[in-house]
Amino acid sequence: MPFRTTLSLSLVLLAGLAVSAGWGCNTKPAGSVELLHVSYDVTRELCHEVNNRFIKQYETKTGKPLAIKQSHGGSSSQARSVIDGLKADVVSLALWLDVNAISKSGLIEPGWEQRLPNESIPYHSTVVFVVRKGNPKQIKDWPDLVKEGVEVITPNPKTSGNGKLSFLAAWGSVTTRGGSEDEAKVYLSALYQHVPVLESGGRGATTTFLNKQIGDVQLAWENEGYLAVKESEGEVEIVYPPVSIRAEPVVAVVTAVAKRKGTTAVADDYLKFYFEPEIQKLIAESYFRPSDAAVLEEFKDKFPPVQLFRVTDITTSWDEAQSKFFSEGAIFDTLSRQAAK
Amino acid sequence: MSSSAAKSTALRKRRVLPGLGLSLGYSLTVVTLLLLIPLAACFAKAATLTPSQFWAAAWSERAQAAYFVTFICSFVAAIIDTFLGLILAWVLVRYDFYGKRFIDSLIDLPFALPTAVAGLVYANLYTKNGWFGQWLVPWGIEVSFTRLGIIVVLVFVGLPFVVRTVQPLLETLDNDLEDASELLGATRWQTLSMVIFPAIQPALLTGFALTFARAIGEFGSVVFISGNKQYKTEIAPFLIVSRLEEYAYAEATAVAVVLIVISLILLLIINGLERWNRRYD
Amino acid sequence: MTEPAARGFSRSREPAWVKWLLIGAVYLIVTVLIVVPVVQVFCIAFSAGIEMFIQKALVDHDSRHAMWMTFWVTLISVTINIFFGVALAWAVARFKFPGRTLLISMVDLPFAISPVAVGLMFMLLFGRQGFFGGWLDEWGIEIVFSTPGLILATTFVTLPFIARELIPVMEAIGPDEELAAITLGASGWQMFWMITIPNIRWALLYGIILCTARAMGEFGAVSVLSGKIAGLTETMPLRIDKLFNEHDEQGAFAIAAILTLFSLITLAAKALMEHWVLASIKKPDADEL
Structure with missing residues (x-):
């Protein structure tokens, strides 16, 4: 009787799955x-x-x-x-x-x-460069990213916080060092032409860079950079640019x-x-820069000094940053349209 | 008036079988609650935009580029699937060979495999050090993060459609027709192109349209392999998600409405094709 | 399924080299597009050893909960779809009424609509800022970011599967047996259980299998609606995505391997069924329920 067999077989299978999956799913105690x-x-x-x-x-x-x-x-x-x-x-x-x-x-x-x-x-953090072992392309500062033959991995600023911060860091690297906004636009336009893939999130970008071996440099949060170094067992290393953004x-x-x-x-x-200091230490151990000055001092070997600028140093506010750079039809859209042509 | 009355008595006469009220009532309830109300919500939200706002959101340069990528890639993938599907269906129906039943079952895998898994694996296979990528990339064939990658993964997702629409038709195709054509002195090629192909052409078209429709809406697998670069490899469903992240609900809905309307049109075409398929039944 | 015996003498008319070339092409297509990706999933999942796989996929509490969640969501939406499919097929295949064709076409809609748009629709309806949001909030009913939302979305995308399998089969069988039963004095439910269900059982089972496979793997629609709370509203495909985003590729592939295994089981079940159907066609008496 194949029909009955099928039916009972699938019922047993379903029940088995249910029991195995439900096993250990504790219910929460009352009044909690x-x-x-x-x-x-x-x-x-x-x-x-x-x-x-x-x-x-x-x-x-x-x-x-x-x-x-x-x-x-x-x-x-x-x-x-x-x-x-x-x-x-x-x-x-x-x-x-x-x-x-x-x-x-x-x-x-x-x-x-x-x-x-x-x-x-x-805690705060910053955007750093993660490069291949020995830094073969000699990437030390923001202008190095647009050198001939350098591929940059950074996620999509439209969908990712990481991508937004990287964009702002690159912008600020021009404008906080005496460059004009037009120069910043030229630089970013060049930068995004060096980006082969815009992953929708930071993790996708790390996978692209580490596992798929695409790109020469990844723009990553400091803590992600350290995780990447650990995960790749030394196949990549971190380079601190002289200036970067203060991610908060x-x-x-x-x-x-x-x-x-x-x-x-x-x-x-x-x-x-x-x-609390106890958690601040834990935060520092996770490679985020703690807000507690004493704890930061304690872990200062881990966090080399970088000149960090705030978003408010390059625009008036976050709201303005959003509408000026990332909204529909704003600077990022214009740049990527140019890059596609 | 009188004709509709006559119709309704005719209908009542047919109803010897019970359960129309129950079954139709239940189906209509489910269709209304699950399909119609959500669709209406979508259109209602889009209607909160003025026509010019709607136009600006649904037809911005970025959106145009996204539709273009979606359509070109889906179209090419559907064409490829039509060819591959024809070969698969032909071989599975006409020849006997080792592993035939196994392959026949495996063809449905793209239906059964979660699209997120497909995307994850395909992205892995075609990168520089992936199993296929290590051979392709040195030849300058970049699959991951290009439109080619989108096409490849869409070919996978849509593979079973053409096979499953053409296969039953090939099986029922009358042998005598081919015999007759051969007896009348046709070459094998003439038989194929003038007897067999016209017979399976509607099924091929249906399969093509189904693949195309499925490819346009596909999201889970494509995001992993496409690279999502605006104006280059961004697909329309990703654009919806991207606009949502900007908290632009109405604008996201505008893009969704365009996609839904296109799906509706495609569906009507498919239904028409299927009816045309059965016109001799 | 065509039996070799039923084929007639002159089926293969092409020269042998064409035949073998085509068969080779089939092997190539299936290997490149289907076999290698599946092998790769298992290779990566087990690359760190079987203990690691068990740890990531079966011991980890959140992963287990994701399986539990996927199981329930699939079970409920498939159940809804069984009732819906049978009801719709009965109405459409046995009666003529105005709007019948429109109804059939409408049920196909979820095939073509992008899952992301589906998620968006339910968000527009039941989200906090949605049309019913305020009302639901007042009554404390949670739909989005909770199990009902996941079930709704999954049911939506799988709506056509069972109905689409049943309608052609019921149309092909025709109403004669059922008419006879009614004429002989059977009640509606008697007719339904003793004539209709046995007649459509294989198509129904086939539809259930397809529906289950699709429901288990749904990603686009639920990702908009789930809220991704670990150990609460995460399904297996969502967990793959999340583990991947949390630098845990091993974990992601471990769960991907389990889902792949389920889809392979689905295919095997389908093949087995086709085998049985063939057998039952040959010996109709051996297959009485």
């Missing part, structure tokens, strides 16, 4: 508090460690169980999810712009930067959601926890 932390791509390991420590501290202090769920993805797409109704209690995103977009939609109270220490910036990821409590879930106090404590 649950936080949802929506973050960007590369912070999973760090968040995991911080969460474990915070949960331990919280549970010994209050005696109540706490669970922290994580969501990771591209910074802008995560912000969009929160705006569209993803019930995040706290967000930590790569760009001020993304948190501000959530704030504009009414979910985060205005003036959120002042809610936490250091303008809500627990921000954290914020999504006040409207937290209020409704009654988690505002826990969410506040959780984010303040990121500024």
Whole structure:
């Protein structure tokens, strides 16, 4: 009876799958508090460690169980999810712009930067060059990127925080060193002609550079650069340009959601926890530059001094940066249209 | 008036079988809730734009380039799939060889394999040190991150369509026709081009249109291999995602509406073709 | 499926070299386009050893939850589709009513619409800023970024699969047996369970297999709607994407290997079924339910 056999066989298969998949999926204990932390791509390991420590501290202090769920993805797409109704209690995103977009939609109270220490910036980072071992193309400064025969890997500024920062870093490398905006446009136009592929996210760019061996230099966050060095077992190395951008990821409590879930106090404590010296050290060990001056001093061997400029040094504000560079029909669009012709 | 009344009595007479109300009611509910309302939402959102805004979003230079890439790549991929599919269907129906049943089953893999997996693997295969890339790249054939890469992965995704539409037709094709044509002195080539090809041509067209329609909407596999460079390798579905990341909902919807309308037109063509296919039944 | 015996004497009329060239071409096409990519998935998944694979794919809590999620979403959307497919096929194949052709064409829509657009549509409806967003929020109902959203999107993209398999089969079988049953006094449900279902069972099973395969792998639509919460709303294809973005290529390929395995099982099930159908056509009595 093949039909019956098929039916029972598939039922057994389905049941087996269900049991094996469901095994160990613990249900949450009653009366527990649950936080949802929506973050960007590369912070999973760090968040995991911080969460474990915070949960331990919280549970010994209050005696109540706490669970922290994580969501990771591209910074802008995560912000969009929160705006569209993803019930995040706290967000930590790569760009001020993304948190501000959530704030504009009414979910985060205005003036959120002042809610936490250091303008809500627990750490900063910068854009560095990752080059092949021995730096065969002798890439040391921004103008070297547009030399004959150099291929640059950087993600799409339209969809990636990393891509936006790289673009701004390249722009600032001209304008903060006495160049005019027209010169900056010429430089960036040349730069994007040296880019063979615009991955949609930072990780795609790293894979392209490391595993697929495409390109001579990758523009990456400092911490991603260190991860790449570790992952490739020394096949690539980091070059610090003389000037670069100061990347400042921000954290914020999504006040409207937290209020409704009654988690505002826990969410506040959780984010303040990121500024504690203990966590600041953990942050430094993850190759982010901690905001705590004492901790930064302690790890100064890891973080060579680079002249860092803020976004506000090259434009008036993040909002202006967005509309001037990345909006539809703005400078990046013009440049890539030229590059395609 | 009287004709519609006559029609309805005719309809009632046919209804000896039970369950029209239940089955039609249930299907219509599902179709309305799942298909019509979401589609209406999409058009309603696009309607919040003024015509000139809609035009600016749906027909910007970047969007035009994206449609162009999407159509050219889908078209070329569909053409290639039509040829490959014809060969596969022909060989599977006409010849006996070792591993035939195995290959016959494998052809459906592109239907079953998640597109994200396909994209991930194809991107790996064709890069400089990938299994295929190491032979192709030295010859100057760049597949990853070019339009060629988009075409290759679309060829994979659409492979089964032509095979599965042509195969049944070839199987039922009457042997006598070929015998007759040969007896009348036609060469093999004449038989092929004047007897067999006209018979399977509608099925080929249907398969082609299905492949084309599928390729236009494909997203998961293409993003991994295309490189996503504006004006060069950016496809229209990626443009939707990209506009969403800029929080430009209405503009993203405008692009989506253009794609949906194109899909609708293609679907109508496919349905017409299928009816034409069955015109002798 | 054509049996060699049924082919007639003069099927292969081409010269032998043409025949073998074409067969060679088939082997080449299938190898390059299908076999090598599948082999590569497993090669990379197991390149760090089988323990690593088990660790990444089966022990890791979030990966296991993603499997669980994929299982439920697939199960529910396939179930909805079974009911829908049978109902639609019955209505369309057994009755004539105004708008019938339009209805059939409409069901094909999800084939052609880009999955990204599908995700966008549901976001426009049920998102916080969507048409029903405020109302849902008031009542505390979560659709997007939660399991119902994933199920909706998956059901949408798989809507045509079962219906499309059933309609031609039901049309081909014709209403005679069912009419006879009704005339002889069977109730509607008796007729349905004893005549209709046994007649369409193979087509139904075939549709279910195709539908399951497609539902398991859906990526574009759910990626817009899921929110990607680890251990909560992540399905297997989303987890592949995320692991890949988190510098864990091994993990991504481990899950990709499991999904590939499922799709191979699907194909095997399909081939087996075709074999049985052939057998049952040959010996009709041996296959009574």
